[in-house]
Amino acid sequence: MILSRHERMIAKRYLLPGKGERFIFVVAAISFVAVMLGVMALVVVMSVMNGFRADLFDKIVGLNGHAVMQGYSGRLPDWREILEESQELDGVVSATPLIEQPLMASYSGRVEGVLARGMRVEDIRSNELINSNIVAGDMAQLTPGSNNVAIGSRLATALGAVTGGQISLISPQGRTTPFGTVPRIVSYDVAAIFEIGIYDFDKAFVLMPMEDAQTLLMLDDAVGMIEFDTVDPENVGEILEPLARNYAGQGVLTDWREMNTQLFDALAVERVVMFWVLSLIILVAVFNILSSLIMLVRAKTRDIAILRTMGASRRSMMKIFLTIGLTTSGLGTLAGLVLGFVLLRYRQGVVNVVQTVTGQNLWDPSIRFITELPARTDPFEVLGIVALAMGSAFLFTLYPAFKAASTDPVQVLRYE
Known part of the structure; x- marks a missing residue:
């Protein structure tokens, strides 16, 4: 929408408060602030939601892979054969x-799962x-056979364990005795402490060499599962379908979506709901723009009539008032970004x-899974938010602009 020189001058004049028009300017200022807050809230919340999902995905997949084949009864005796066949699959x-294996751990009288x-x-x-993410010790x-393990930082805190401790x-x-099965208790030295950033993992994981785990759990040469990483997490099922078919009698294949279905589905629903709820702030703002423009048109009816008698066209008046509404929305959108x-x-x-001010823990990792507030901004989402703000403002500005353009100068000036 290209404005002529006199149209730009008039639009600029109407954007600034005139004598007796300060109330209209206050309403327009409120509209500006509302658009700014709406755009800011959408950008921040959507970026945090994206970052939360991305961080969860990266860290969960970093430990559990894109898919896992788990053996029935917790055993995969032919795991080497499965590894060799998987290496021949494209993707x-x-x-x-x-x-x-879930176990119990004790340290200085404290016990944790x-x-x-x-x-x-x-x-x-x-x-x-x-x-x-090593915070203490050495993974080397x-x-x-060294009887060394690495544990999560929150597990170390819960047990009071330190590197070098047992x-x-x-x-x-x-082992089975005449009096029943006696639990197996094995002591290990804490060689390292790590903090991945996901509460459930840092609170529970005890990492050890596979040979030591096989000895502890009496698995001989078997393993419990095989973790797979692929080139395309979204199509992991199709990539690993031959393995799932060939070894259906030995284990079950589960991908990252099935392992975390409830969590990622809840995040997807919350993301959509938050977007539309926060969009209401922008809709309220453009309603304010509508009301301020209606009041401006009524206040400037005589000026509009004079401009029309001086040769201003209906199209010109439409452009002037559309520019006023879009300028308010555009400045608010820019400030919000x-x-x-x-x-x-x-x-x-x-x-x-x-x-610190409220004394409340707003980001409890035991509830949020992640220890710090994440964020990842999607440029296409930002463009969508800008389009929502400007598009809504354009639609809501059409009515007062049309009313200004349809002003009949004869009716307005006949008694002047």
Whole structure:
């Protein structure tokens, strides 16, 4: 929409308060603030929701892979054969044998439920998610037969464990005696403490070499499961379908969506609901723009009539009032984007300040899964938010612009 010089001059004049028009200006200012807050809220909330989902996906997949084949009765005796066949499939990046078993752990009289995980030493060394989040100790000390383990930071806090200390793992699968089964208790040295950033993992994981896990759980040469990473997580089922078919009698294949269905479905629903709920702020703002323009048209009826008698066309009047409404919305949108990006940049500091002032824990990792507030901005979503604000303003501005353009100068000026 291109404006002529006199149209720009008139639009600029009407944007500023005139004598007796301060109330109209206040309503327009409120509209500007409402658009700004609506755009800011949408940008911040949608970015946090995206970051929350992305962080969860990256960290959960970093530990559990895109899919897992779990053996019936917790055993996969032919795991080497499955590994070799998986390496021949197009789209499979890696396959990692694992042993996982819920156990009890004790340290200095404290007892906690844990999830013992056995991995090959080379897989432990190559896992960036674990090795880049070591807070104490050295993962290089985890070697077969060393009786060394690594534990999560929150488990260490709950037990009071430190590196160099000794933790005891209690397995119900012990030796059989005339009086029943005696639980198996094995002591290990804490060689390292890691903090992945997901509460459930940091609170429960005990990591050890696979050979030590096989000895502890009396699995001989078997493993419990095989974890797969693929080139396309969204199509992991199609990529691994031959394995699921060929080894259906030995184990069941579960992908990342099935393992975390409730969590990711809840996030998807919450994301959609939050978008539409926060969009109501923008709709309220454009209603304010509508009301302020209607009042402006009524206040400027005489001016409009004079302009029409001086040769201004209906199209020209439409453009002037559309420009006024879109300018208010555009400035509010721009301010909202700037404020939103600033809040995202300092989001954790803002959360910490609010927690300090209120005395409330706003980001409890035991509920939120992740220890810090994440954010990931999607440029296409930002464009959608801008389009929503500007498109709504355009539609709501059409009516007062049409009323201004349809003003009959004869009727207005006949008694002047």
